[in-house]
Amino acid sequence: MEITARRIGDAVRGATVESAAAPGMNVLKTYDPPLGELAGRTVTGVRRRGKHLIVDFDGLSLLLHLMSAGRLQLYDKRAGPRDRTSRILVRLADGRELRLREFGTKQRAWAKLLPTDEVEQDEAIATLGPEAWPDPPPAALLSGAARPLHSLLRDQHVLAGVGRSWADEILHAAELSPFKRGSDLTPAEADTLAETIPAVLGDALEHYERTVSLPIPDKLPMPLTVHRHEGEDCPRCGTALERVWFEDYVIAYCPACQTDGRVLKDRRLSRLLK
Numbered sequence: 001m002e003i004t005a006r007r008i009g010d011a012v013r014g015a016t017v018e019s020a021a022a023p024g025m026n027v028l029k030t031y032d033p034p035l036g037e038l039a040g041r042t043v044t045g046v047r048r049r050g051k052h053l054i055v056d057f058d059g060l061s062l063l064l065h066l067m068s069a070g071r072l073q074l075y076d077k078r079a080g081p082r083d084r085t086s087r088i089l090v091r092l093a094d095g096r097e098l099r100l101r102e103f104g105t106k107q108r109a110w111a112k113l114l115p116t117d118e119v120e121q122d123e124a125i126a127t128l129g130p131e132a133w134p135d136p137p138p139a140a141l142l143s144g145a146a147r148p149l150h151s152l153l154r155d156q157h158v159l160a161g162v163g164r165s166w167a168d169e170i171l172h173a174a175e176l177s178p179f180k181r182g183s184d185l186t187p188a189e190a191d192t193l194a195e196t197i198p199a200v201l202g203d204a205l206e207h208y209e210r211t212v213s214l215p216i217p218d219k220l221p222m223p224l225t226v227h228r229h230e231g232e233d234c235p236r237c238g239t240a241l242e243r244v245w246f247e248d249y250v251i252a253y254c255p256a257c258q259t260d261g262r263v264l265k266d267r268r269l270s271r272l273l274k
């Protein structure tokens with residue numbers, strides 16, 4: 001999200017909006033002010049909060065959550081009538097078009113048009129925890145909860161901006177089990193984890209700075225070493241990375257570096273057997 005905000009923000013800052021439309025049913029969760037209010041305004045920037053993108057138009061802001069299948073992209077030309085993926089179109093006076101697109105059949109991405117000074121009070125933003133990057137979160141935030149670290153890191157109310165992929169990478173880098181409870185962390189482990197979170201995300205961002213340019217690819221070249229690498233060698237110790245399945249996702253980890261050699265039970269199966 002951060003690299004998308006930077007790249008698109010740099011490209012559209014200062015552009016004037018000609019018109020805006022929401023062809024996607026139900027994507028826009030607000031009706032006042034109407035999307036038409038964007039016409040004639042200047043794009044002042046694109047920023048990120050947690051996993052949300054915010055496009056600012058002097059005085060109004062589009063708050064976007066792309067969910068898993070949405071993308072914010074900038075095109076040199078306007079969408080044709082056959083375009084079925086665009087949920088929001090912001091046409092710029094210079095001929096370019098900013099599109100919120102969503103792939104697949106589930107329409108889960110959403111947008112809200114809000115006065116800019118109300119964005120921080122919006123429920124989606126006001127309930128976010130502190131940003132996971134660039135500053136380390138307070139260690140007490142992590143050690144204060146009796147929950148498995150993997151679920152804790154992904155909880156946007158605890159910490160904003162970490163998803164499943166990066167939770168795997170962060171816990172591997174910190175050499176901590178995904179199932180260790182926050183409250184079982186030693187003070188030193190909690191400090192290490194707090195420092196590791198922005199370090200891993202900062203490295204990823206540096207990678208994106210080097211590799212991503214407009215147009216933003218549909219699939220970002222994520223510099224992952226653990227997530228989706230199960231069966232391959234741990235980059236630190238060479239042990240084969242393991243995975244544990246949940247209902248709809250997979251956690252990857254190194255048994256040697258993270259779980260004292262223990263291979264974790266498949267949670268999906270054990271739940272089925274209960």
Ligand SMILES: [Zn+2]
Binds near residue numbers: 237257
């Ligand atoms: Zn290892």
